Amino acid sequence: MHDRKVGDDIGELLRQTYDDVLxxxxxxxxxxxxxxxxxxxxxxxxxxxxREDIDAADALIER
Known part of the structure; x- marks a missing residue:
C-alpha cells in the first residue's frame, strides 16, 4: 500500500511539473x-x- 502511495505522489508531482512547463x-x-x-x-x-541523395550516393560508392 505504501508503494502505491509513493507512486501516486510521484505521478502527481510529474503532472504538476508538466502543467507548469506548458x-x-x-x-x-x-x-x-x-x-x-x-x-x-x-x-x-x-x-x-x-543531402539524402548525397548520402545515398556515398553509401553506394562505399560498397
Missing part, C-alpha cells in the same frame, strides 16, 4: 526558429532531399 511562454529564439522553418520550408525540404 504554461511557460515560448522563448523568442525558439519562436523565431519555428517561424523561419515555416517560411523557408520549401527550401529546407529541398536541401534535406539533396
Amino acid at each position: 504554461r511557460e511562454p515560448l522563448p523568442d529564439r525558439f519562436r523565431d526558429l519555428l517561424e523561419g522553418l515555416a517560411t523557408d520550408r520549401p527550401l529546407f525540404l529541398a536541401e534535406a532531399r539533396a
Whole structure:
C-alpha cells in the first residue's frame, strides 16, 4: 500500500511539473526558429532531399 502511495505522489508531482512547463511562454529564439522553418520550408525540404541523395550516393560508392 505504501508503494502505491509513493507512486501516486510521484505521478502527481510529474503532472504538476508538466502543467507548469506548458504554461511557460515560448522563448523568442525558439519562436523565431519555428517561424523561419515555416517560411523557408520549401527550401529546407529541398536541401534535406539533396543531402539524402548525397548520402545515398556515398553509401553506394562505399560498397
